[in-house]
Ligand SMILES: Cc1ncc(C[n+]2csc(CCOP(=O)(O)OP(=O)(O)O)c2C)c(N)n1
């Protein structure tokens with residue numbers, strides 16, 4: 001990574017932990033103690049995460065889905081970290097880590113139902129696509145406002161500490177989100193309380209069109225941890241085995257009661273921020289292409305094949321299987337009806353107050369064509 005302008009390693013910075021070679025086929029220096037079955041499952045879930053992205057973006061481009069947000073190229077960061085947690089730990093995620101949910105056994109159909117906001121969606125169509133809610137895997141609902149999950153993780157970790165529990169709170173956030181007020185508040189109080197929280201900063205170099213250097217002057221994001229009184233690690237986020245090594249070390253530290261820890265995982269957003277974005281307008285093309293060559297799935301596959309864990313043909317077969325499973329789920333969910341407009345008013349009050357009941361009846365009447373909406377075509381009042 002030293003050859004990238006974005007992640008130039010200046011003197012004094014923490015080294016970036018790496019296990020797999022960035023290129024080539026010399027795996028003689030690779031060492032780990034991960035059982036073969038786990039390696040295979042890691043590969044499968046990384047491939048499934050990619051397949052979900054590919055189908056989500058395609059459906060959006062075909063006009064069959066309103067919005068999608070990919071994490072393409074960031075699968076190692078997700079699955080390598082997810083591997084290190086226990087089922088009873090709590091996740092406070094951002095929108096760029098669906099693979100963590102898949103690793104924890106999330107129901108793919110439920111995730112796709114969220115993307116369509118249909119009647120099977122446990123969020124009843126009230127969340128943005130890719131903003132999953134899955135309490136059954138200890139996954140807190142994703143918030144669009146950046147950084148809010150960081151304070152939530154600190155609060156939950158503090159509660160776990162007071163109750164004397166062994167579990168930990170894990171939060172994921174981007175490089176841009178590390179500059180929010182909530183990041184400061186969450187990190188600061190986790191440090192003060194020595195709360196069992198793990199902060200994983202997904203440094204993909206960009207906050208939509210803002211490059212890291214335009215929103216943070218620190219030598220590295222890991223440097224920030226010093227000011228909050230917690231140790232930090234930097235790791236190659238495109239190297240799934242390095243992620244396991246780094247996050248294991250961090251989890252051991254946090255679970256032992258020594259306090260929180262900060263991990264800066266270095267990757268690059270090779271995909272658009274979302275289906276609404278065109279990064280070719282602002283990302284240097286050569287840089288993106290260079291990072292596309294560092295695909296974490298291809299890199300892991302080179303190792304798995306070289307180590308005799310699987311053959312090229314088997315990797316291809318898994319790719320096809322994952323694509324099929326995802327396509328079947330999209331086809332199924334595409335045809336599920338949307339929640340009724342009326343249902344927008346449910347779940348807040350046990351008995352709907354009269355003013356809201358009136359609005360509900362009005363909305364239903366407008367939808368049914370019984371009443372003309374006088375406001376239609378009016379300016380949005382802002
Ligand atoms: C508080 C807040 N400010 C701005 C936005 C608009 N916004 C949505 S995503 C995003 C970029 C976030 O970048 P980063 O934290 O690096 O995460 P990434 O998208 O790169 O994974 C911005 C500015 C928002 N959702 N919330």
Ligand SMILES: [Mg+2]
Nearest residue numbers: 174175206207
């Ligand atoms: Mg980012």
